[in-house]
Amino acid sequence: MKRINVVGTSASGKSTFSKALAQQLKLSYIxxxxxxxxxxxxxxxxxxxxKKVQQKINQAPEGYVIDGNYTRTQKIKWEQIDTIIWLDLPFHINFYRSVKRALxxxxxxxxxWISSNNTxxxxxxxxxxxxxxxxxxxHQKNREKYLKILNDPQYSDIQFIHLRSRKDINEFLTRSKL
Structure with missing residues (x-):
């Protein structure tokens, strides 16, 4: 695992997870x-x-963890990707987290974000x-999209890790520290 894309619905914990994973694996965070x-x-x-996405990828020859979906960037992100980690939490957890985070x-x-003034x-x-x-x-559209990708032979060369609970996520991060 050197070129990773973490995907999932808003408020699934992609950024927190991606930052932690990048730090543990000593990879760039995008x-x-x-x-x-x-x-x-x-x-x-x-x-x-x-152009920005490609520049960031090019600046990380040792590897990277890309945080985010943006389907339109899939061709760029997945050209060299070796792993997709899908954070697929239940709807009620994503909903709770999105409200809590927004408030x-x-x-x-x-x-x-660092590069903008948005609040x-x-x-x-x-x-x-x-x-x-x-x-x-x-939420449901993302689930259907990633289930389809998970089973698509076109992406069989990419390791696909499907984490479905907070417990799965925490255990994965713990194993990654080893």
Missing amino acids: ELDDLFWLDDWQESSDQEFF HRVFSQQPL ESFKSLFARDSIVFWMVKT
């Missing part, structure tokens, strides 16, 4: 949200986003494009 979002919730164009971010007002607000918390509604809308 956060797709940080590369995608510009100041004031502006989105990077695909061309610019793809914490509203009150803390800390920027969400959460009460207004955005209840908007149609809020992270909570996004999680609700994409």
